[in-house]
Amino acid sequence: MNLLSSDIAALWLTLQLAAVTTIILMVIGAPLAWWLARSTSRFASVIEAMVALPLILPPTVIGFYLLIAFSPDNFLGGSWLALTGQSLAFTFSGLVIGSVIYSLPFVVQPLQSGFQSFDHKLLEAAETMGSGSFDRFFNLIIPLTRRAFATAALLGFAHTMGEFGVVLMIGGNIPGETQVLSIALYDHVEALDYQRAHWLAAGLLIFSFVLLVFLYGFNRNKGIRAG
Amino acid sequence: MSVNLNLNSLMDLSVKYVPSGDSNFSLALKVKLPSSGITAVYGPSGCGKTSLLRCIAGLAEAEHCQLSIGEHAIGDLPVTKRQLGYVFQEDRLFPHLSVEGNLDFAYKRRFSDEGPSKHEVIEWLDIEALLNRKPDQLSGGQKQRVAIARSLLTAPRCLLLDEPLAGVDSKARTPILFHLETVAANLDIPMIYVSHNLDEIIRLANHLIIMDQGQLVADGPLLNMLSRLDLELAQQENAAVVLNTRIAGHDGDYSLTHLAWGDSENGSLIIGQLPGAIGERVRVRIPCRDVSIALEEPNQSSILNVLPGVISDIELVDGARAIVKTEVAGQSILARITRMSLECLQLEKGKAVFLQIKTVALLSEHQ
């Protein structure tokens, strides 16, 4: 067993990336999913398609365009540089932006599905009782769509843990900064260091599996149906 | 309950509504209703009763909806500020909360402190035993009781009920009607009760609005409306009239009670023994099909209730039947008879006849 410090750094970095990405996605994703679930405008299907794109696009496509966008000569990279003095490519912040795009559908879609199957009649009843929008959201919708929230958070987290293609394109493979677990694993394979590769691969596999077992178990137990 | 309209305590209701999808239907109503007691809204399905309620609550976007309850005008207020209680046809209880949780949800958001307390509401609806249960563990009737209780805890200025008993099986309905009467007796707010069930309306309401195709057909105190022959009300299968009476005496030997009204010589009924003091008010319901007409006072008959009266109106229902309205000591009683009898007996307005009443139903255990 040769867990060198760079592997541990990779693990820690990956966990951080997954956590930060998931939090950002839950905050952005919930209102977006709510709007998508309720909207009747034709514009909604365009947004839905945009959200779903990362599901079918090769991550390398996302990474490719991100690399261009991050360039200091272009708008995104340039303004970030002006604001923070840092570049976006090869940094943790850049990875976060990439991960948010990459894992977006994994968070928005379960939430949207949960909101859609939510019985809106309950909301009417609450409205007549004087319950405003925020009140209804926090005290009615969230408790009754717990499963959707759990699924969204766990899928978003697990998916980001396994991110590879996007990071490969924009990360620069810097240990402690952008060398996530999947990149470290790839490195070991390239260097023919299969033993270390095994440790990382098996570890990631088991971790993901346990996470999913936990998620599906939770969802089965909490058989809360809204309405 | 007062039969007369007290003009000081009336509310003006005015609603205009055209649903966005359906251009065939439009609702336009202008009516006055009493500001306390139960006003029923009756009509065939599709006549707009539910839309009316939803407009009042603000759940449907009306072109124009005005109602003033005291100084509280709901006019252009958003739903959350109208301070109305709404009981839906489905219970709409929150599945993730217990019964008590549902009640607390409402109570925490109450519009004022002048409403009933949790304890009172639990008592009126008899839901003490259900407090710890979850909605999916309740029967239909129990769920609606909880729903009614919940809607009261926000201290609404007016309670709207949209066919609350439609989804409840018939056995469970009667107790809920009783609970609703208790609520109406204890709260001084107006209640608007939509239903297509005449029995429920007769039992609960003291004012009636009849609608058809989005328009007002007739409105007025229940007792008056029931005995009008120009309305389709009187032609329903379960048509009945309601009489206001008082207890005149008890017959211990035969376990009977005498009721009376008006000059009490002609206006009297005998029913099974009731608890209650002399003079206590009792409302009774007399189904039209259980009243028959005789030209002479029948002497030897098992029917106890035979009342003299004068025919005030006659209406043909269809080829075979007719309804005859008779005034007895100041109140009207309807009888449904065959057209053949009508002609054989040569019944006409102004004729003095005798009514034989087979069934007298009590409207409530107490009043």
Add this chain to the structure above:
Amino acid sequence: MPKILIKNGLNAGKAIINSWASMFKAGLKLLVPYLVFFQLFVAPSSAADVSNESKLSIATASNFRPVLEQLRAAFFQQINNKEKNYQINISSASSGVIYAQILQGAPFQLFFSANTSFPEKLVASGHGMADTLVTYAIGKLVLVSRNKNNGSGSANPAEILFKAKRIAIANPRTAPYGIAAMEVIESLGVVDESKPKLVVGNNIAQAWQFFHSGNADVAIVAASLMSSPGQAEFKQEGISAIDLSPYLKHPVRQSLVATKPVGQLAQQFLGFMKTPTAKKIIVDGGYLLSPSDDYLTQ
């Protein structure tokens, strides 16, 4: 709880296997007649015949691919392949990946590696034919930077590296050009200043992409990249390339080896590699030829 889990798992497994089995049986019913028809009437002659006689598969390190494609075209011209009787398939990947695949039995007949150690290993393991091992090209390492960043137009690599914000190189752990890049940085004496600024691409192509997109202001890549067809226009964009060969003690020797058994077409192609035509293509592609290897410089 574990017992129930196992029982449920077994039941689920049985159910899945049953459904697959029934699908399989159904598929077979369709498939068998098709296979029979195919074998009798449609199938070409067996694979063994094809690979030795008229089909050659080559695996190459990605950086050599453009040149190899040009070599293939010239080879076909030379043997007059107008009828397209002969086929050469080229797969590219990183040398390490190809090496691992060949060990696992991948059917590549020629392996153009970006280094020499992989072909040597293949000979040692018995996969590779010893007398086919030869250095076919030597990589030319260059330091690329944009003139606008370079202010004074300095031609001093150490100074350029010193001033750079981000230096893109190939992975020094896995890519021969990355190893070479690190060697140059060390011999220039700027390791400590450079290390924190390094961004590592998977290979020189990715290092080049980092530079090209503007995210890295400096890159150490192979000259062959700048010669590849797609990059010609960028020569005008004010990019200067400084040859790093003087600072490289161990040049990047790219060697090839043929896997056993060596087919006829493979022999022919190897023969072609010795011709002046082939040599010119390689040099034009941005590589150097091995001076110590008489074989190729004849």
